[in-house]
Amino acid sequence: MEYNTPINSSLSVTLHQDDLCAVTTVAASHKFTSDRLWINGEEDESASSKTRFRACVDGVRKLATDRIDPNTQQVLVKKDEWSRMFIHVSSYNTFPTAAGLASSAAGYAALVFALAKLFGAIETFPGEFSTLARQGSGSACRSLYGGFVSWRMGGQKEDWSDSIAEQVASEDYWPEIRVLICVVSDTKKDTSSTSGMETSVATSSLLQHRAKNVVPERMQIIEHAIFNRDFETFGKITMMDSNQFHSTCLDTYPPIFYMNDVSKNIIKLVHAYNAWAGEVRAAYTFDAGPNAVLYTLDKYVVEIGALILEFFTPLADEYINNEEFLRQVMSFNLDTSLVTAVQNYIQKSKPGDIKKIYFTKSGPGPRHLGKERSLIDIQTGLNIFINEKSHS
């Protein structure tokens, strides 16, 4: 349980599965001759032996129970039998992989959830599944819950079993929250977030200070802001903390750059918008990549959407994932004083700098889908998902 132990607590918002998610099927059989994994329709032959993957599979299997036929009440698989079967996994993301959009968080959370269903696994303490997802990808632990989720650092216990995720508030608690994800680049990033963080811990002299002396207080403030539905504070802490995370990346040796000039212009746009409004109406956060995640409230989301469209010219037809939102944004009349205010800080970007915008909101944790969504052929045990993009 000691993989991916954090140096500070953290908080995230789980996004709605209707708009972005990982879809995962797991199957176990005595007929399988090895563990196999398909990601986005392609087999990853080395993955099943990797520490991260093994920690999840073996960890959940330890919590397995007998599988009982719900109709006949007969035992279909005895709990000891699971460890004598290999498993097949197929998973795909409905959004770009490894581009700083938390694809591995979604993927490992879905994997642990699916394995838990398959094995009928039962937690021995609350949050135990999250300690397993964490070992796949740190932030995956939070993605096991919906709404606003904290990852409690833990570390009091030697095996780090107290490093767990905990829901702070459900997605229904603050339903006005809206999220716009601006995809700046969907190419593979230079540095994976896990290896990047390891280099930062080893070389950044600011990181430890941040972890010990800055983050704990900010965690309290932002959880309080969520309880109070106080967007001003929620947004300000979100922005400051995103910037500070990227500061520690830059303070790493050699430095790590996740944000680029387009990211920077999105930041300037948000600050210009808030300054014009005289309040925090939008807040940005950047993960390990150049893409911006913008938080706002339903009453401002069309305005900020229109503002982005004004300064970041779309290139493709599928610029925005949601047709109704696109229609609203296109017909919105921006205040000319707002456009002027933003023009003082940024120039119109070149077409295609933002490739796509996902309009979404906070959503629930993992859900069990029906058999008709299965990605594995029940007869052959093989993947049946075909990645359309790889054929285009």
Next chain:
Amino acid sequence: MEYNTPINSSLSVTLHQDDLCAVTTVAASHKFTSDRLWINGEEDESASSKTRFRACVDGVRKLATDRIDPNTQQVLVKKDEWSRMFIHVSSYNTFPTAAGLASSAAGYAALVFALAKLFGAIETFPGEFSTLARQGSGSACRSLYGGFVSWRMGGQKEDWSDSIAEQVASEDYWPEIRVLICVVSDTKKDTSSTSGMETSVATSSLLQHRAKNVVPERMQIIEHAIFNRDFETFGKITMMDSNQFHSTCLDTYPPIFYMNDVSKNIIKLVHAYNAWAGEVRAAYTFDAGPNAVLYTLDKYVVEIGALILEFFTPLADEYINNEEFLRQVMSFNLDTSLVTAVQNYIQKSKPGDIKKIYFTKSGPGPRHLGKERSLIDIQTGLNIFINEKSHS
């Protein structure tokens, strides 16, 4: 003496005046009816009343002595008389102003040096002139000396008169040091370095930690590296500290960005070059702007110059300020394994991303030029410098 007091000590390399400098003329006369200032050929009507400028002029004048004709030994101006005259100042830079190339440091150092000559000013303690230049622009205090110069933070004395510059080693001590300045942009920057630093002090929670817990040790290490002519350590500390300075800018709220994607690519090129060489052969530092200052040794400067040319295509004829260096760089055969190594990190930049390269080295402190270089007409007392660029 309390303007521009630093939150940590710092070190800089004074560049050679043959390649980049500020040229300044000061004149005093009973006939003048106000203090007047021309910068790059244009009068700045508000400057003479500004605190920064006044601190320098009034500060140096307090140290004035009688002006004696060297031939006749007659007193030309009694020391009390200086305060009853207005002064005229004309100054220009041989490099872009306000683009993060320390134009104000050079300008204020030249101003204080020229005023001291005019007024026959005498320091009451070593480094007193640097405390005056510091009030014009913080880093100007270091530019009063040649070679490697430390700005001792001070602050033990209430009036900060102990916040002075001190030469660590002259330019002759380590003559192999070479400097390449890559001008990425010569447009005026968003944030002036003085106001940027004030916002950082007020809002960055990493800055105080850096100032108290990181910089003091690094100052010792880098001064030691200079004494030992240890480029590996000198370069590494230079890079780490540049990155950490920009980290605290990013940690400022709202964040300050001085570097852009071109700066970032220069950083990646330097790390790829050093990794390929298995040693630190080049080091970058970025001031309050996107331009890179690269330090290297004479034996590598042509190689790194050729490498920059390979990845950053020049646009104009005057790409490099030094014809002999340009010739050497153009005829240098880069190792193909080096080009491949860098290609793994950056793509060829678009032409013009680096606008100009200054090839230079460490040089002496301010010098007194002859009358034939005067920028003020001795008859009219008015500026005679014409900025050629403003006419093109």
